[in-house]
Amino acid sequence: MKIESCNFMAYRDAYKSIEWTIEQRKQKSLVSRWRKLLVNLNMRHWMLSALFIICFLFLNDAHAQIRCEDLFKEIPRPATATITEKVAKNSFITDRTLWDYTHDLHPDFTKALERMTPESHWIDMGAGKAKALIEFMKSRDSEARPYTTAVAFKIDRWFGMPNFEGKLQTHEGIFEHQPTHQWRKADVITDVMGVFSYTTDLGTTLQKNFDLLKVNGELYISTSAYGSQFRVNGETLSLEVFLASIPGLKVEGKWGTIKITKEQENIKIPVLELERYKDESPPIRLFKVHLD
Template structure:
């Protein structure tokens, strides 16, 4: 995937090559020199950008990370611009009160945040940004032109494969949201869940919007849903909302261990269909 994706990226960059400047006998020496200087500068900038883009590409599409990246994720073939009002409407009903009660020293992490639109909406609602909680947006790949404001240091963007991110160094979260995000798309569900639960403070809350039957765990020739699997894990309090797609998961104890799972089947859809089995 690294070779294919990077080569496509470089071909894309080369399509923007700077054209040559022609001249005729009427051009003055000064004008010719200026034209050549402009051309040289443009070529140098283009080369530098290609090197930088290739380096970024290599960082994202490493062999270690490729296993977690579906074609749909790599190409951003899903909604990346959900507003806060959509989160408030679509997540478990308790989310609205929980997010409103966060204090300035608390933390909201959004997994699969797209362009961080929901968190930006939320931060904009604070006239005094010092009173806003910290917000971290986890996005696999942002548009090259997109660079949101930090909102006085309150918003942080983490870009790349979540499974490879150094999450133990992050500030612990009081709320984590995932709206058809990382936990719906990852191939390594148990690892991503472990990282997420470890990121939560005690009594912290994870709000999921999931397709309840898209993910199944096969145990002793029987299939259980993701909700049933989560309810079986000691230390997690799992509550459904007004629909089975809305899950509120509260961390009720520390040192929770997520049972390791092995991917049995993965069909790349939106979200993907995944079947796991317990890992021996």
């Protein structure tokens, strides 16, 4: 019995020794893996640091700026009727009220609404939930309501859209693809961080809007002051300055809060080539202007 007991204890001790050895090897392997991962991360850190040093120390200032910008430069997107990922997900503000519009747009917008008759037409670009339009229509008696149109990639409403006896229309989808020649001519068009701010095909958007607008009609835009820039013969222009250069348009306001009055028929928007695009909220865009 003593011999069997000793043998059992010897086997038990040997098993524990083997188990301990295996566990030690596992721990060493785990430590080795972590050490290797840290070394790799450290090497990547030093490589990235070396890359910046080369850019900023060994090249002259102008040359370094060009080279380093190329490393992080957004790939230019073609100036076609496309939409950004942000627009596709509808992940931006969609519930601006009429009060927001009167404060975000040019001060003359309030007067424009007061002048509207039952035969007038207000088109809102990038209407979201169409909250501003609906509030405006509710503020008028039924016989005094003008025609209104809500334009959005997707009307962001969980419940039905009121039509106010057919005087509120909705158009969903990419604006550049819309058959706008069939729409009623507009007295007022508004855009608060909407289509004008996000489109990659601004030339088509502008042309369609001025084709829709009546003579003496008014386009009100609220957008980022630096979101849209235009390169003309080597000179970079803001949205306000670019629009003011187009015959037949009167531009008032600044810093992205502008009012454009259409003073003649057949406004001609030059071809705009999208050169740079950074998808932010709203995106940063640079257009090259091709003059005839």
